Amino acid sequence: MNIYSFDLNLLRVLDALLHERNVSRAAQRLALSQPAVSNALGRLRELLDDPLLVRVGRTMQPTPRALSLETPIRDALRQIEHTLNAGDCFDPATSRQRFVIAVTDYVELICMPPLMARLAEVAPGIRLAIRHLTPTLPAEALDNGEIDLAVGRFLDIPARFHSRCWASETLQVALRKRHPHASERLELDDFLRLRHLWVHGGQTRGMVDQWLEEQGLQREVVYTTPNYLQAAHIVASSDLAAVLPAQLAQQFAKLLPLQLFDLPFDLGSFQLDIISVAQRERDAALQWLIAQIVSVRQGGAL
Structure with a gap:
């Protein structure tokens, strides 16, 4: 042919x-x-x-x-x-591009308000569409262009994708203020006596339960939800406890009657990454957007 x-x-x-x-x-x-x-x-x-x-x-x-x-x-x-x-000259001030980003509700709550404020100033024509992100990297959707970026915690990232660290995060325990079992410091025995709400995010087991299982321990999870925002409101008006990403927990504590405690065991931190198709490293518009997502984090707007 x-x-x-x-x-x-x-x-x-x-x-x-x-x-x-x-x-x-x-x-x-x-x-x-x-x-x-x-x-x-x-x-x-x-x-x-x-x-x-x-x-x-x-x-x-x-x-x-x-x-x-x-x-x-x-x-x-x-x-x-x-x-x-x-070869195009990307001008954010005049661009009317639409980007599709897959994120968890955690990333949406933490990242998108300051990002949209920045775009309103420097790129008012750019539009964002958010897709819900499961724990599995949406590889096929990234490959075929349905999604431009994914931002979240991924354990396995194939070599055909480019990964850039967006944030490092830790966990805290949230209880309502004047919770009957709360004291100045939360010990492991206190933690295990609590009735827990778990934000599963599509996972079958989280970091906390994996650590407890390795120690031969178990907590009582009586309520599961995929949504951090709902979790915070439920904890604020009940005797349930929830383990939340620290920065999100601190934001919720400013708005709701919550008190926060460090975990009574050390899980270390976990990383959230920005994932894109490696072939798009020369896509000026996409690389500009990635830089904005990184900069709102580094600028302390979060």
């Missing part, structure tokens, strides 16, 4: 079709009409001598040939985009 006579726009259509597995949704993704996408699919089938996508019930399933092309074509399109963007 002569690449110089091949319409490269057809590769964008094929990428969208393989991603959506639906002609109508692919058309919406590309801002094209459904007949235009159907026509492009017909041309692709003829040029590649393969059906590429076949209807199975209400869905379209890719053929083995299409599956073999999916990743190379997607990588090639992203490389072209990044190469072209690298």
